[in-house]
Amino acid sequence: xxxxxxxxxxxxxxxxxxxxxxxxxxxxxxxxxxxxxxxxxxxxxxxxxxxxxxxxxxxxxxxxxxxxxxxxxxxxxxxxxxxxxxxxxxxxxxxxxxxxxxxxxxxxxxxxxxxxxxxxxxxxxxxxxxxxxxxxxxxxxxxxxxxxxxxxxxxxxxxxxxxxxxxxxxxxxxxxxxxxxxxxxxxxxxxxxxxxxxxxxxxxxxxxxxxxxxxxxxxxxxxxxxxxxxxxxxxxxxxxxxxxxxxxxxxxxxxxxxxxxxxxxxxxxxxxxxxxxxxxxxxxxxxxxxxxxxxxxx
Amino acid sequence: xxxxxxxxxxxxxxxxxxxxxxxxxxxxxxxxxxxxxxxxxxxxxxxxxxxxxxxxxxxxxxxxxxxxxxxxxxxxxxxxxxxxxxxxxxxxxxxxxxxxxxxxxxxxxxxxxxxxxxxxxxxxxxxxxxxxxxxxxxxxxxxxxxxxxxxxxxxxxxxxxxxxxxxxxxxxxxxxxxxxxxxxxxxxxxxxxxxxxxxxxxxxxxxxxxxxxxxxxxxxxxxxxxxxxxxxxxxxxxxxxxxxxxxxxxxxxxxxxxxxxxxxxxxxxxxxxxxxxxxxxxxxxxxxxxxxxxxxxxxxxxxxxxxxxxxxxxxxxxxxxxxxxxxxxxxxxx
Numbered sequence: 001x002x003x004x005x006x007x008x009x010x011x012x013x014x015x016x017x018x019x020x021x022x023x024x025x026x027x028x029x030x031x032x033x034x035x036x037x038x039x040x041x042x043x044x045x046x047x048x049x050x051x052x053x054x055x056x057x058x059x060x061x062x063x064x065x066x067x068x069x070x071x072x073x074x075x076x077x078x079x080x081x082x083x084x085x086x087x088x089x090x091x092x093x094x095x096x097x098x099x100x101x102x103x104x105x106x107x108x109x110x111x112x113x114x115x116x117x118x119x120x121x122x123x124x125x126x127x128x129x130x131x132x133x134x135x136x137x138x139x140x141x142x143x144x145x146x147x148x149x150x151x152x153x154x155x156x157x158x159x160x161x162x163x164x165x166x167x168x169x170x171x172x173x174x175x176x177x178x179x180x181x182x183x184x185x186x187x188x189x190x191x192x193x194x195x196x197x198x199x200x201x202x203x204x205x206x207x208x209x210x211x212x213x214x215x216x217x218x219x220x221x222x223x224x225x226x227x228x229x230x231x232x233x234x235x236x237x238x239x240x241x242x243x244x245x246x247x248x249x250x251x252x253x254x255x256x257x258x259x260x261x262x263x264x265x266x267x268x269x270x271x272x273x274x275x276x277x278x279x280x281x282x283x284x285x286x287x288x289x290x291x292x293x294x295x296x297x298x
Numbered sequence: 299x300x301x302x303x304x305x306x307x308x309x310x311x312x313x314x315x316x317x318x319x320x321x322x323x324x325x326x327x328x329x330x331x332x333x334x335x336x337x338x339x340x341x342x343x344x345x346x347x348x349x350x351x352x353x354x355x356x357x358x359x360x361x362x363x364x365x366x367x368x369x370x371x372x373x374x375x376x377x378x379x380x381x382x383x384x385x386x387x388x389x390x391x392x393x394x395x396x397x398x399x400x401x402x403x404x405x406x407x408x409x410x411x412x413x414x415x416x417x418x419x420x421x422x423x424x425x426x427x428x429x430x431x432x433x434x435x436x437x438x439x440x441x442x443x444x445x446x447x448x449x450x451x452x453x454x455x456x457x458x459x460x461x462x463x464x465x466x467x468x469x470x471x472x473x474x475x476x477x478x479x480x481x482x483x484x485x486x487x488x489x490x491x492x493x494x495x496x497x498x499x500x501x502x503x504x505x506x507x508x509x510x511x512x513x514x515x516x517x518x519x520x521x522x523x524x525x526x527x528x529x530x531x532x533x534x535x536x537x538x539x540x541x542x543x544x545x546x547x548x549x550x551x552x553x554x555x556x557x558x559x560x561x562x563x564x565x566x567x568x569x570x571x572x573x574x575x576x577x578x579x580x581x582x583x584x585x586x587x588x589x590x591x592x593x594x595x596x597x598x599x600x601x602x603x604x605x606x607x608x609x610x611x612x613x614x615x616x617x618x619x620x621x622x623x624x625x626x627x628x629x630x631x632x
Binding site: 137 | 427460507605
């Protein structure tokens with residue numbers, strides 16, 4: 001459970017363990033570093049709402065509806081989870097979200113790699129114009145395109161199907177550009193040797209370039225998963241029928257309809273948050289690297 | 299997908315000419331040379347068609363669902379459109395109506411207030427936390443994780459969770475307040491508080507991003523600079539003020555830009571918690587756009603509002619670019 005640890009010597013070695021300036025005069029030796037007194041409560045404040053989420057999801061209806069509310073469940077009551085999973089639609093929403101996110105991740109990796117490779121290594125008429133155009137679209141806010149995108153999807157007959165959610169997220173300029181930048185940083189010589197041996201471009205990409213590009217691919221996968229799984233705006237616009245809801249959309253309507261059954265709502269909420277939380281805790285390092293690299297390399 | 303606000307350079311070295319087996323060495327016989335030139339041209343053509351095949355999915359989606367909609371939106375903003383029947387040309391009427399619409403100006407005011415609160419607080423908080431977390435003590439990894447974790451929680455989940463915590467009657471927040479002898483609050487149901495509460499929720503989830511970016515930037519502050527300053531007798535406060543903070547300037551510009559763009563576009567949290575209420579106190583621009591286009595079915599009007607937002611975002615980007623250029627030329631470390 002650790003974030004990317006800083007390299008040694010981030011803080012001055014001599015100063016790191018001193019107590020804070022205010023207490024410098026009297027030098028009370030604490031059995032632990034004084035910074036813990038500040039950091040532990042702060043970390044707790046950030047964690048508290050999520051702890052409360054988990055606790056309330058295992059409370060009984062009686063406990064949760066009591067006033068003042070119970071602060072600690074007397075036992076683990078899985079009634080909320082049973083209610084949510086027994087609800088015919090909730091597992092469906094989970095599956096819908098999973099399908100949309102999985103397809104989006106796979107498609108972004110594939111189309112992003114193909115496009116990124118062509119822009120990085122191949123010469124073709126119009127490549128410069130296309131690249132500039134693609135970069136420009138990164139600055140276009142979604143709100144500007146959402147109304148026409150709705151009309152396009154409607155014309156394609158995809159509104160109210162998962163297709164409407166999948167098609168716009170198949171490939172993003174971000175994926176293409178990020179992978180292009182990464183491919184440019186790889187040495188050419190490896191590819192050229194294979195190219196000389198008569199390998200096709202596709203084969204070079206899949207057998208030589210992509211295995212070397214794991215960091216960039218994981219960045220694309222992680223950020224694509226996070227944004228598609230967590231999105232609410234577009235599903236809200238594109239989907240009306242409750243069998244096609246994603247989890248986020250389902251959760252808001254579920255809350256609206258069952259606000260007296262808070263333990264069930266919170267159980268649903270836990271199930272909504274859990275996949276991203278697990279993905280984050282499992283791949284924390286690459287997650288943080290993804291965020292900071294996209295943020296800092298501009 | 300996160301839209302990348304940072305200006306990215308296209309001025310990368312163009313790909314070297316494709317090497318073909320044999321190269322273009324001098325050939326003694328003209329016939330052979332001609333044959334070679336023809337095969338080279340053929341290889342180029344094959345190469346170009348492969349490249350087009352590679353980029354076509356990306357180009358199709360991005361042109362079709364980004365470039366085309368940008369133009370379409372502009373046309374829509376000059377039309378009356380209900381998403382169903384054919385639209386009617388109305389010229390600048392939508393923009394004129396926007397200028398006179400008290401709901402739109404309220405949405406702008408709310409959005410600006412939200413941004414003015416969220417951006418500085420998340421940056422200052424993020425920087426303070428990053429400086430506190432930038433030390434090698436036990437458990438620091440766990441602290442970082444806990445502070446960052448809310449960032450991955452979707453706005454929907456945040457909204458549902460905090461509607462529960464902040465429920466004026468049954469919520470745990472008010473019961474805590476009453477236990478401490480304080481009076482109960484309306485939170486999201488109080489027009490005077492709702493927007494500030496939304497800012498607080500977003501600070502809970504969004505500060506972690508600033509922390510992570512600042513922590514990464516702190517790793518890049520040259521250690522030699524800090525040591526040199528300390529050898530010259532600079533105290534810790536001086537090192538912070540004259541070495542560390544100037545080195546963080548470019549990252550700060552990036553974060554201001556990023557967080558501003560995020561907060562001008564806030565929507566999901568508002569939709570889940572307050573639906574723009576109470577009394578329109580949390581109607582932000584994107585909520586206004588969504589309401590016009592997909593609830594009242596006045597899509598042309600919504601498109602005009604979206605164009606106003608897009609132009610505002612574009613201006614933010616341009617200003618950030620100018621400031622960024624200045625911080626770079628002033629010899630900041632990055």
